[in-house]
Amino acid sequence: MEQRSTEGNDTAVETRGLTKRYRGGQLAVDALDLSVPRGSVFGFLGPNGSGKTTTIRMLMGLIEPTSGRARLLGEPMPRAARSVLPRVGALIEGPALYPFLTGRDNLLRYDAADPTADPRTRVPRVEAALNRVGLAAAAGKKARAYSLGMKQRLGLAAALLQPRELLVLDEPTNGLDPQGMREIRSLVRELAEEGTTVFLSSHLLDEIEQVCTHAAVMAQGRLIAQGTVAELAAGSRGRLVVTTPDPADAVRILKEHGVTDLVILDERVSGELPVPGPGADDAPLEPADLNAALVRAGVRVRAFGAERASLEDAFVALTGEGFDVAG
Ligand SMILES: Nc1ncnc2c1ncn2[C@@H]1O[C@H](COP(=O)(O)OP(=O)(O)OP(=O)(O)O)[C@@H](O)[C@H]1O
Incomplete structure (x- = not known):
């Protein structure tokens, strides 16, 4: 039986010995101990294949860990998924979109499928989210005509339909041009200033340096270092x-x-x-x-x-x- 503790109260994400071995035998995540302080913009950094997406899937309760445990906003996952996930916005691996619906209608539909969303405020919330990610002008276009970057923005808008305590973003600037990247980065900073903890994965070092206060470095499924970005950079000599x-x-x-x-x-x-x-x-x-x-x-x-x-x-x-x- 798990002990009740105050553990994780000031951490937005906490994992202990989190491990995933895929059925084929691939050890994708190896005994991961992550600690993401509340209020941080936390960069989850590692080359392709280092286990970032697998970790995020476990955090969000989309796949079961082989061993170890994870807490989101102080609650155990996946056990507390129902109460925790409404407080967490996520953008994972390209959002599922209805290609024949417009961007706006995709968001309306997404929100309608969320039992915690208030239908009376749906339309203004959708418009606000579209504005926030810079999609207002393209909101009437069918999603199948969206570029990869526009799809990313739409996914981000879906994560922002409600106020969130934590945003989990898997490679949020993937597929965006430099201008689009800058916009998403400034949006992330803005959200952080409003008090949202942002956990974002990236394989782009300069992206992490530009927006993150903290980072963890992954390689081959293992955590190599974590701390503030300043501490991590100071670990190497100039x-x-x-x-x-x-x-x-x-x-x-x-x-x-x-x-x-x-x-x-x-x-x-x-x-x-x-x-x-x-x-x-x-x-x-x-x-x-x-x-x-x-x-x-x-x-x-x-x-x-x-x-x-x-x-x-x-x-x-x-x-x-x-x-x-x-x-
Ligand atoms: N469903 C799966 N079945 C078996 N192996 C998998 C599965 N998903 C991922 N892997 C393997 O697990 C390892 C970690 O993959 P993961 O996608 O978590 O890494 P990543 O850091 O997110 O990389 P990327 O940025 O390319 O998504 C890789 O070796 C990958 O091939």
Whole structure:
């Protein structure tokens, strides 16, 4: 019997040991411990096939986990599905649409199928959702004439027909052009400002960096890291770039100060900034100190910069592989 606890009260999504092995034997999700704080925009990041969709399906009660458990808004899934799911909007793998109905009629019909939706407010809610996702002008077109991006927007509109505490979006910008991506990202930020927790999966690193406060990184069904985006990016070292007509001297001085992986390209010297040691006495070496050391040694520094470590650097550092953005 499961104990009643206060666990998960301030987390919108929480999983413990969540595992899915498909019937063919494929271990798609392997002992996943996710913790999505309420109020966050949480990026669920991983290359194609890393288990994101499988996880989302388990969270939403669409498939049974092989083992482990999941909580949505503090309630166990799939047991509490009936009471929890009305508080959760979801866009999963391209929404099911009636191709011969217009976008607007699709939403009216979708809302009519929702027993928790108030029919008296249906029409204005549908119009508001269409406006929100930028589909008002195309609302009278048949859904079969919609582009993939328009279908995505319509699916998002369906998720927004009612106020939600949590939105679960599987690759929400999939199929959108850059302008459409920007619009959806700003919509996500807006929703977050209104207090909705947004859990979105993506294989696009820069997307996660642009909109998310927190992220989890998946690879091959396993969770590799999770935390705030700033923490994750800080886990990898930034790169230093110096432009100088004295590259050999610059390399010597930088090496003495712990810079590694030094590369000379004409007058451009780059290297990995040293990571502060775990000891408390190890004051982190500031890029400015390195610049001063170069100048003291008579190196003519024409330009000096430290490139901020990105989530991509962190991902590569964590997985030891590049990020596959194919598909
Ligand atoms: N119904 C299924 N039966 C068997 N294996 C499956 C099934 N669905 C997914 N898989 C496998 O499980 C693994 C994880 O797939 P999943 O779709 O969850 O990954 P993903 O990160 O969402 O990738 P994508 O972005 O391509 O959807 C993959 O190896 C996939 O081939």
